Amino acid sequence: MIKHKVFLTLFLSLSAVCGLFAAKPAPAAKKAASLPPAAVLGGVTAADMPYDVGGAVLLRWAVNPSDTPATTYTVYASSLQAGGWVEAESFASTAKTGKDIDLPFWAWDGSASEHAVKIELTNFFGEIKDGDVFHFKVAALENGKLVAESLPLDASTTSNWFRLDRLNNVVMLLLVTIVFFWAVSHAKRKGLFIRRIAGLDAIDEAIGRATEMGKPIYYVPGIGDMTMVSTIASTFILGEVAKKVAQYDTTIKVPHYNPVVMTVSKEVVKQAFLEAGRPDSFREDINQFISSDQFSYAASVDGMISREKPAACFFMGYFMAESLLLAEVGATTGAIQIAGTDSESQLPFFFTACDYTLIGEELYAAGAYLSKDPMLQSALKAQDFGKLVVMISVALGVILTAVGALMKWGAFTQTIADLFKAY
Amino acid sequence: MKLIKKTIPLAIVFVFGILTLLTYYVPHKHSVDFLETMNKWENIVTAFAFFLGLISLFYAHSTKISRKADGWGYSLFVFVGFLAIIIPAYISKGKNMNGAELTWMGWAFQYIYNPLSATMFAVLAFYIVSTAYKSFRIKSLQAFVLFVAAMFLILGNVPLGQIIWDKMLGWTGYNISQVVDWIMHVPAVAGKRGIMIGISIGAVVTALKIIFGIERQYLGKD
Numbered sequence: 001m002i003k004h005k006v007f008l009t010l011f012l013s014l015s016a017v018c019g020l021f022a023a024k025p026a027p028a029a030k031k032a033a034s035l036p037p038a039a040v041l042g043g044v045t046a047a048d049m050p051y052d053v054g055g056a057v058l059l060r061w062a063v064n065p066s067d068t069p070a071t072t073y074t075v076y077a078s079s080l081q082a083g084g085w086v087e088a089e090s091f092a093s094t095a096k097t098g099k100d101i102d103l104p105f106w107a108w109d110g111s112a113s114e115h116a117v118k119i120e121l122t123n124f125f126g127e128i129k130d131g132d133v134f135h136f137k138v139a140a141l142e143n144g145k146l147v148a149e150s151l152p153l154d155a156s157t158t159s160n161w162f163r164l165d166r167l168n169n170v171v172m173l174l175l176v177t178i179v180f181f182w183a184v185s186h187a188k189r190k191g192l193f194i195r196r197i198a199g200l201d202a203i204d205e206a207i208g209r210a211t212e213m214g215k216p217i218y219y220v221p222g223i224g225d226m227t228m229v230s231t232i233a234s235t236f237i238l239g240e241v242a243k244k245v246a247q248y249d250t251t252i253k254v255p256h257y258n259p260v261v262m263t264v265s266k267e268v269v270k271q272a273f274l275e276a277g278r279p280d281s282f283r284e285d286i287n288q289f290i291s292s293d294q295f296s297y298a299a300s301v302d303g304m305i306s307r308e309k310p311a312a313c314f315f316m317g318y319f320m321a322e323s324l325l326l327a328e329v330g331a332t333t334g335a336i337q338i339a340g341t342d343s344e345s346q347l348p349f350f351f352t353a354c355d356y357t358l359i360g361e362e363l364y365a366a367g368a369y370l371s372k373d374p375m376l377q378s379a380l381k382a383q384d385f386g387k388l389v390v391m392i393s394v395a396l397g398v399i400l401t402a403v404g405a406l407m408k409w410g411a412f413t414q415t416i417a418d419l420f421k422a423y
Numbered sequence: 424m425k426l427i428k429k430t431i432p433l434a435i436v437f438v439f440g441i442l443t444l445l446t447y448y449v450p451h452k453h454s455v456d457f458l459e460t461m462n463k464w465e466n467i468v469t470a471f472a473f474f475l476g477l478i479s480l481f482y483a484h485s486t487k488i489s490r491k492a493d494g495w496g497y498s499l500f501v502f503v504g505f506l507a508i509i510i511p512a513y514i515s516k517g518k519n520m521n522g523a524e525l526t527w528m529g530w531a532f533q534y535i536y537n538p539l540s541a542t543m544f545a546v547l548a549f550y551i552v553s554t555a556y557k558s559f560r561i562k563s564l565q566a567f568v569l570f571v572a573a574m575f576l577i578l579g580n581v582p583l584g585q586i587i588w589d590k591m592l593g594w595t596g597y598n599i600s601q602v603v604d605w606i607m608h609v610p611a612v613a614g615k616r617g618i619m620i621g622i623s624i625g626a627v628v629t630a631l632k633i634i635f636g637i638e639r640q641y642l643g644k645d
Contacts (some may be wrong), residue, residue, distance in 0.1 A: 259476030
């Protein structure tokens with residue numbers, strides 16, 4: 001009897017395992033079987049994203065006119081031959097068209113009638129080498145249910161050699177360079193007229209005042225490093241100021257925030273003293289490193305200015321919050337103050353606390369203006385030409401865009417906008 | 424001598440200037456790697472230059488102390504401050520925290536350096552008031568325009584401003600925040616962009632001057 005029961009149990013278990021009871025479908029499986037099979041999403045292409053460093057792929061396919069607001073697309077990516085799909089992007093059917101790719105008309109022919117999706121593979125697969133093949137598929141979903149899916153596509157990425165989208169920038173640069181060389185050759189033939197810059201004309205007055213009063217001059221080159229154009233311009237001005245200081249035999253002090261700027265400035269000042277015929281007056285402690293901490297630097301220089309009460313203070317270079325701390329303390333000592341910076345957020349502080357302020361481009365022009373070297377002054381012509389181009393571009397751009405908007409010429413307006421946009 | 428002092432440095436500036444310029448137009452990995460290498464070099468040069476800076480700092484202050492120059496007492500604080508950070512940093516092996524506890528260096532930063540730094544920053548508020556006072560002195564038509572714009576901005580940024588505006592200029596139908604938005608987004612941005620365009624063009628031309636060796640003051644004259 002027991003033997004029969006054991007056989008019966010074994011038989012029932014085996015039957016269960018073999019799926020005899022599975023002949024009747026489970027409710028979920030039944031539901032799935034009743035759905036129509038997903039359609040194949042055709043016309044999808046995958047290619048390397050142009051004009052980038054690599055690691056990105058661009059997928060494109062036509063917009064389906066029958067898509068509803070409930071339709072969404074999901075892009076999957078995989079680094080494996082089979083499986084391993086990662087959801088790379090998901091978006092509504094109305095989003096991510098060819099028009100949404102931020103590239104100009106000469107580098108991109110995308111339209112609103114196609115979807116274009118950029119997939120940054122490095123976000124999902126880490127570092128990628130040129131030529132690594134990845135697999136992609138696009139799924140269309142309606143209310144979260146799969147309605148169509150593309151066949152897997154292969155694509156690899158490459159590092160590109162030219163940013164075609166920056167062609168307008170290249171053209172502008174070439175134009176400015178040509179004008180620059182024309183101005184340089186022109187300067188060799190005859191002199192150029194340079195308008196007066198009051199702040200630079202006041203340098204002589206400031207140095208003369210310091211000489212008469214027997215007080216030092218403080219030249220603060222800011223907190224920029226040597227890679228910044230404003231700091232480089234500041235060292236040019238320092239050279240001219242130091243030359244005059246050496247001629248007048250007065251004292252100059254240059255407190256530094258950046259040790260590299262200090263090293264360069266030391267050479268510039270030494271050279272200036274040499275050119276002025278006063279190498280004996282040069283001292284190593286003219287250029288002094290203070291601190292590479294913004295407020296420690298400001299506190300220290302403020303202390304030096306308060307104690308020594310200089311006759312003139314120059315603030316030339318890149319400044320941040322310490323601009324006002326320095327300029328206000330200088331103003332309380334009664335020093336003539338001349339400032340120059342390209343940090344537009346600090347200009348208002350210098351305007352109010354200093355006697356003269358050089359605004360951005362005047363700071364760059366100062367070295368040429370003071371040296372009176374025709375070769376250097378010629379560069380100012382290229383600067384003026386650049387400004388002329390900008391002025392004409394702004395005027396033309398405003399008129400053409402307004403006309404385009406008025407006449408509802410969308411493509412024309414976009415073309416004008418592309419021409420002047422930085423990519 | 425001219426080759427070492429002039430020609431080679433100018434050639435280096437030209438080659439690396441052009442290569443760095445090209446990195447803006449060439450997105451290739453080699454270009455990115457080059458820029459990264461240059462940045463590393465810059466950091467290395469800065470690190471070495473920092474030692475020169477330290478020597479300069481110590482030399483200047485030790486000279487002041489030895490000569491008993493005016494204010495030489497302040498120079499002592501340079502060395503005291505230096506040791507007050509360096510010794511705890513050495514003991515703490517450069518770490519601010521040891522588990523949940525502050526190390527000596529962490530303590531020095533938290534209770535000496537940070538309060539001093541915050542104090543300097545706080546002083547700025549007083550200077551801004553004094554600068555604002557100077558700006559608001561109406562000496563010309565431009566100063567008057569500046570004053571009016573500033574008054575609107577002040578009104579727009581204080582809670583009482585809206586009430587004052589409603590009482591006095593509510594009849595205009597505009598909200599003070601709309602006026603402030605217009606000032607900040609139209610005339611202020613227009614002025615700022617003008618300055619920015621000038622600065623950008625100036626920067627390009629200055630860079631060209633340096634790359635092509637027109638500006639060579641940093642090398643000294645021939």
